[in-house]
Amino acid sequence: MRQFWWQKATVVVGLLALSIVIAACGGAASGSQQEEEKGDGGASGQIAVEGSSTVLPITQAAAEGFRQQNSDVDITVGGAGTGDGFEAFCNGDTQISDASRPIKDEEADRCEQAGVEYIELPVALDALSVVVNSQNNFANDISIDQLRTLWEPDAEGQVTTWNQVNLEWPDQQISLYGPGTQSGTFDFFTEKVNGKEDESRTDYQASEDDNVLVQGVSGDPNALGYFGFSYFEQNQQRLKALTVNGVAPSVETAQSGEYPLSRPLFIYVSTQALEGDPSVEEFVSYYLENLNQFVEQAQYAPLSDPAIQEARERFQNRTTGSSPEGALGA
Numbered sequence: 001m002r003q004f005w006w007q008k009a010t011v012v013v014g015l016l017a018l019s020i021v022i023a024a025c026g027g028a029a030s031g032s033q034q035e036e037e038k039g040d041g042g043a044s045g046q047i048a049v050e051g052s053s054t055v056l057p058i059t060q061a062a063a064e065g066f067r068q069q070n071s072d073v074d075i076t077v078g079g080a081g082t083g084d085g086f087e088a089f090c091n092g093d094t095q096i097s098d099a100s101r102p103i104k105d106e107e108a109d110r111c112e113q114a115g116v117e118y119i120e121l122p123v124a125l126d127a128l129s130v131v132v133n134s135q136n137n138f139a140n141d142i143s144i145d146q147l148r149t150l151w152e153p154d155a156e157g158q159v160t161t162w163n164q165v166n167l168e169w170p171d172q173q174i175s176l177y178g179p180g181t182q183s184g185t186f187d188f189f190t191e192k193v194n195g196k197e198d199e200s201r202t203d204y205q206a207s208e209d210d211n212v213l214v215q216g217v218s219g220d221p222n223a224l225g226y227f228g229f230s231y232f233e234q235n236q237q238r239l240k241a242l243t244v245n246g247v248a249p250s251v252e253t254a255q256s257g258e259y260p261l262s263r264p265l266f267i268y269v270s271t272q273a274l275e276g277d278p279s280v281e282e283f284v285s286y287y288l289e290n291l292n293q294f295v296e297q298a299q300y301a302p303l304s305d306p307a308i309q310e311a312r313e314r315f316q317n318r319t320t321g322s323s324p325e326g327a328l329g330a
Contacts, residue, residue, distance in 0.1 A: 126265050
């Protein structure tokens with residue numbers, strides 16, 4: 001078939017134009033790829049954390065710091081409670097679980113049945129605080145025995161006034177605020193005070209959100225409640241912390257173990273998530289490398305240097321399961 005010169009010229013011009021477009025697109029893609037590879041910190045991915053509202057401020061501080069260096073990583077941090085956190089974690093819905101108590105046997109079994117392996121990492125110490133309204137001018141110290149009188153199951157509907165706890169306190173109605181049953185703080189407090197983690201009176205204002213408890217106690221002159229030390233520290237103008245058995249909650253008494261309601265706080269990391277998403281490993285490494293900074297920012301007590309080193313080694317060695325009894329938070 002004959003082809004005229006102008007037809008040939010049109011084909012040549014078209015090919016030249018197409019080659020220019022391809023080159024431009026290729027250059028743009030290359031430049032975009034270089035920018036993506038460069039990024040802020042190199043990591044990209046999605047990380048979901050759920051669990052303890054007590055541990056929430058520490059993990060939030062870590063997440064905010066990590067995002068500044070890795071803007072492509074999407075980290076969500078929730079505070080639904082330790083129990084709900086472990087449920088989501090063992091279902092594979094989250095990569096990390098915040099916990100204000102060690103994992104229970106039944107939760108560990110559920111994870112095992114679902115094929116979820118985990119590394120348990122202590123991150124801080126807490127002085128669980130018993131607090132009253134700042135206008136309360138009579139209650140300053142409370143004993144574990146008095147807390148049991150107030151919070152044991154038999155107290156429900158029966159112990160309703162301050163003077164039933166301490167004869168020197170007034171005959172006034174007492175309003176109780178505390179964590180819900182999905183909270184690790186509820187489990188720890190109830191076991192420490194009543195001897196069993198699931199035995200407590202139920203006629204009190206309950207919430208897994210510690211900020212709700214803060215608002216309740218600070219707005220009620222006859223209130224008494226309990227929650228993590230950080231939430232008291234942040235609201236000292238509105239709350240008063242009671243000494244327990246004569247010892248005040250503080251960073252120092254939590255670290256020494258002198259305070260009766262001191263306890264370790266944890267994060268649990270899925271080994272499957274570590275293998276499947278490099279950003280999870282980068283985030284946890286960053287978390288542990290800067291741990292004291294985040295703990296102090298959240299106003300909890302830092303672990304000892306040996307305990308921090310042990311946590312880092314557990315993570316580096318991929319030591320799964322729980323720590324030996326007595327070694328946590330040492």
